[in-house]
Amino acid sequence: MSAQPLVEIRDVNFTYDTRAILKGINMDFHRGKVIAIMGGSGCGKTTLFRLIGGALKPSRGEVRINGQVIHELDEKGLYAMRRKMGVLFQFGALFTDLSVYDNVAFQMRELTDLPESMIRDLVTMKLHAVGLRGTENLMPNQLSGGMARRVALARTIALDPMLILYDEPFTGLDPISLTMIGDSIRRLNNALGATSVLVTHDVQESLKIVDYIYFIADGVIAAEGTPEEIMATDKPFVHQFVHGLGDGPVPFHFPASSSYAEDLGVRA
Amino acid sequence: MPVARTIRNLGHRTVEAVWRIGYASRFFAMILLHSGTSFRRFQLTIKEVYFTGVMSLVIILVAGLFVGVVLGLQGYETLKSYGSESSLGELVALSLVRELGPVLGALLFASRAGSAMTAEIGLMKATEQLAAMEMMSINPISRVIAPRFWSGVISMPILAAMFSVVGVFGGYLVGVVYIGVDNGSFWSQMQASVDFQHDVVNGVIKSFVFGIAVTAISLFEGYDAPPTAEGVSHATTRTVVESSLVILMLDVVLTAVMFRGV
Amino acid sequence: MERAKLDLWVGMFVVAGFAALAILAFKVGNLDSLSMSDTYVLKANFGNIGGLKASASVKSAGVVVGRVTDIKLNPESYEAQVTIKVDKHYQFPKDSLIGIMTSGLLGDQYLSLKPGVDDDMLKNGDVIKQARSAIVLEDLIGQVVASKAESAK
Structure with a gap:
């Protein structure tokens, strides 16, 4: 494990209006690893994700990437930093008015001076890496959900990023596409020597491919560890989450202010 | 206290409105600031001119023809009672060049191209395409918004001019071909009264201003739309309503400035 | 695409x-011809211009030969000073007559330029001496009423 982690998250707090979403988060993402951030819906995963991408500024604390504090960068510095990042959005976020080819070539054309012949070779390679060579001329609306996600993956790695962020990469996919995406994430991370961070709540799929897992609940890290440690843990929350139990520390019932009997007008 | 609540409500709304105006102005300034790409890579703007301008042609031409025909019929009926049917050309041309071309052209443009723009930008936002672009360190304002803005600014005067020309042709069809007003006096009266600078140039300036207003509103509504299906559809409606009101309001101001006492 | x-x-x-x-x-x-080709400027003073406006046409024998560019009140003589531009192709003698006419009973007012017989031609910046003011309808009616009253006596 290299000395300095690629991403260091130090005591990050984030408050939206008056609601505290993240409370004192500390994380280290080491180079070459695939890390998963898990938690129930609305636990602040996506907020954390946006903090890493520099789209939000933490109320307190800091996120460092490669030693640089993200929220202290000016626009130019932030853009330079983002060039080294790849982001896969929840539903791919392919540009609907561009073909598959143009989508993958988008960053190469916008951000580099590469000649078109070289761009074509690169696009072919990227599409081959996700198993979709031959789809160059299709439009995004002609792709299935799984294929669109893989094209988006090809676009994400277009400029060989050092840090790849995945926002819910497994949402809404059939089991076959799910495994394909999971395998691709792992394989591409190793091939590029990058660091991948998955924000997800798909436990089973992530446990297969990640090196380290953080659990977030109520804005704090509830548990962390390698997949083996997580599987073996007896912490009630993690146990409930990993095994997908309907009731446990996270109750099935919303904590209503009045009792059920009262609401029904039954006298106690 | 109902009075206190009413005042508080009013205050809240005022603050909201001012905030929104400020936000919109800032957005507009950002468009202008990030317009370099639209001209450096003019291909981006050309592509949008196709979608805003060329795709609006059919509705503009058909509507222009109909408006011209109606102006011809109604104008003839009115002028006949003064015995000055020969001024039909003047009436049709002046109404179109000064008012109807720019105003109706802009209203149609707002409902055809403006609403499409809002829906497109709103959907790009809802499907995180704009966010994705930003995370690729490409500024969506300069890459997506500004080229659309300039395409609207370029297309609007062209469409308004076409509307006027087709309208005059429609008036000619009814007046000269159908009713039988003298061909010579139709055109000569028109030419004698339509001044290039005073009427044609002012009409173009109007449509230019409307083009800026409509595109800016459309893009802002799309960019500001809540990222849901409902949000985008509301934004589209708002684009048409706001654009129409702003067009008519600006028309009052511009007409007062341009044609006062002349 | x-x-x-x-x-x-x-x-x-x-x-x-x-x-x-x-x-x-x-x-x-x-x-067409006018705004594109060369023009020269003439001036004329009127006691009353009626409803004449800038950009009204200047006609000679019914043909448009120029346009009114400017109308001002001369603060000394209290006359209206009208500036017109005329197409270079058309030259008019120095003693030409200019008058304000109305097209039809209620139509627009325009300037009518009647050529004189002088050998010298009007040049750029010249003032047309012979200028006939607009016929103001109210004055006309007033005159008619007055003369009727006279004859009724």
Whole structure:
């Protein structure tokens, strides 16, 4: 494990209006690893994700990437930093008015001076890496959900990023596409020597491919560890989450202010 | 206290409105600031001119023809009672060049191209395409918004001019071909009264201003739309309503400035 | 959409737009001979210009030969000073007569230039001496009423 982690998250707090979403988060993402951030819906995963991408500024604390504090960068510095990042959005976020080819070539054309012949070779390679060579001329609306996600993956790695962020990469996919995406994430991370961070709540799929897992609940890290440690843990929350139990520390019932009997007008 | 609540409500709304105006102005300034790409890579703007301008042609031409025909019929009926049917050309041309071309052209443009723009930008936002672009360190304002803005600014005067020309042709069809007003006096009266600078140039300036207003509103509504299906559809409606009101309001101001006492 | 096809469409769109503007300028508007060719400036003073406006036409024998560019009140003589520009192709003798006429009973007012017989021609900046003011309808009616009253006595 290299000395300095690629991403260091130090005591990050984030408050939206008056609601505290993240409370004192500390994380280290080491180079070459695939890390998963898990938690129930609305636990602040996506907020954390946006903090890493520099789209939000933490109320307190800091996120460092490669030693640089993200929220202290000016626009130019932030853009330079983002060039080294790849982001896969929840539903791919392919540009609907561009073909598959143009989508993958988008960053190469916008951000580099590469000649078109070289761009074509690169696009072919990227599409081959996700198993979709031959789809160059299709439009995004002609792709299935799984294929669109893989094209988006090809676009994400277009400029060989050092840090790849995945926002819910497994949402809404059939089991076959799910495994394909999971395998691709792992394989591409190793091939590029990058660091991948998955924000997800798909436990089973992530446990297969990640090196380290953080659990977030109520804005704090509830548990962390390698997949083996997580599987073996007896912490009630993690146990409930990993095994997908309907009731446990996270109750099935919303904590209503009045009792059920009262609401029904039954006298106690 | 109902009075206190009413005042508080009013205050809240005022603050909201001012905030929104400020936000919109800032957005507009950002468009202008990030317009370099639209001209450096003019291909981006050309592509949008196709979608805003060329795709609006059919509705503009058909509507222009109909408006011209109606102006011809109604104008003839009115002028006949003064015995000055020969001024039909003047009436049709002046109404179109000064008012109807720019105003109706802009209203149609707002409902055809403006609403499409809002829906497109709103959907790009809802499907995180704009966010994705930003995370690729490409500024969506300069890459997506500004080229659309300039395409609207370029297309609007062209469409308004076409509307006027087709309208005059429609008036000619009814007046000269159908009713039988003298061909010579139709055109000569028109030419004698339509001044290039005073009427044609002012009409173009109007449509230019409307083009800026409509595109800016459309893009802002799309960019500001809540990222849901409902949000985008509301934004589209708002684009048409706001654009129409702003067009008519600006028309009052511009007409007062341009044609006062002349 | 292929780029070439798209460019073609947009190109045609822009060309058609300029064509429309040209039609508005030359066919619908008056940007034909007058505004394009060379002109020279003349002045005339009127006691009353009635409803004459800037950009009203200047006609000679019914043909448009120029346009009113400016109307001012001379603060010393209290006369209206009208400036017109006339097409260079048309030259008028020094003793030409200029008058304010109305096209039809209620129509626009225009200037009518009646050529004189002098051998010298009007030059740029000259003042036309013989200027007939507008016929003001109210004055006319007043005169008629007065003369009727006279004869009734």
